[in-house]
Amino acid sequence: MPSLPPPPSSLPAAPAAVVSTLRAAGCVFAEDEAELMLTTARSPEELTSMVDRRVAGLPLEQVLGWARFHGLRITVEPGVFVPRRRTEFLVDQALATAPEASVVVDLCCGSGALGAALAAVLDGAEVHAADIDPAAVRCARRNLAAFGGRAHQGDLYDALPAGLRGRVGILTANVPYVPTDEVPLLPAEARDHEPLAALDGGADGLDVLRRVAAGALEWLAPGGCLLTETSEHQAAAAVEALAEAGLTTRLAVSEELYAHAVIGVRP
Known part of the structure; x- marks a missing residue:
């Protein structure tokens, strides 16, 4: 050089x-x-x-312009939430739960890493992603383009095409789950360079998750699954939130990645 x-x-x-x-x-x-x-x-x-x-102090992935995620090189633009390695566990759990899914939705999509990773495995699946942040939606569109996926801007389900109701086989929602009082304690890379809306989950960190859970039955196909990531100390409350929404719920844990995935299946 x-x-x-x-x-x-x-x-x-x-x-x-x-x-x-x-x-x-x-x-x-x-x-x-x-x-x-x-x-x-x-x-x-x-x-x-x-x-x-x-x-x-910028996150390495924003400096490089990409992140490795589930075997893919995911474009990461400035100001967009950086996909974490532990979130690969969510992809694996989704594929294990609904290996034949033909419709995938990635809510709170950030860069679109989850949707892209699922699209790469579920050949021919219809993939949609949504985020409230326009920068994230632009980034997700780039990452989903190779798979024919679409990204939409808006607040959770409001962003999705109405024709998806009752058809979704896999619904991932890597929602913000940091309690508001704990956001100042995050590493500076996240706190100063990632959007607050992608981090702050409200008083107990589960505000957005409860909203996602409340609408899940309307959008999931019979047997379809909702998967979300949470922390260890929030896991029990997250499981309860999905169960209260009418989903058959379980918790999956990866000790290696220190990842906690809450999975709810529509009966």
Whole structure:
């Protein structure tokens, strides 16, 4: 790779120098991050910009412009919620619960990572995603385009085409579930660079989940499933919320990913 220009960052192109700069900024996985930047950057100037933005605290995925998720490279634009690795567990649980699903809806879709991952496996499935944030919807459209999926802007079910009612085989909803009082305690990467609406779940973190659960029976096909992610301490209340909505509910846990998926099936 050609040498990087001197100022403004005065960062040499040598991988060791990139690692050193990232480590000094507090990046725990500096070597891995440096490798990703070095292989993604298309010019010395772009590499310099990437390192500078990462040092300034932007999430790595927003710096790179993509995230790895369930075997896919998901486009992640600035200001859009970054898909977490633990959320891959939600995809696996959805596929195990409804392996023949032909209609998929991804509510609170963010980048559209869940919808894209499901579309990649469920060949030919009709896939829709929805989010209240226009930046997220634009990003999701890019990620779903290869699968013929569609992304809609609006508040939960209000965003969806009416013709989907009673037809949805898999309904994922990676809702915001951080209690309002705990949002200031989040890492700065999330707190300062991801939309508040994608993080803040209300007083106990379950406000949006309850709204999703309340409408699920109307949209799910018989045997269709709703899947959502929650924290360990919220899991029991989340299970109860889906059960109260009339769904047959269970909790799935991945110790490896520290992931908790609440699954509700329409009887």
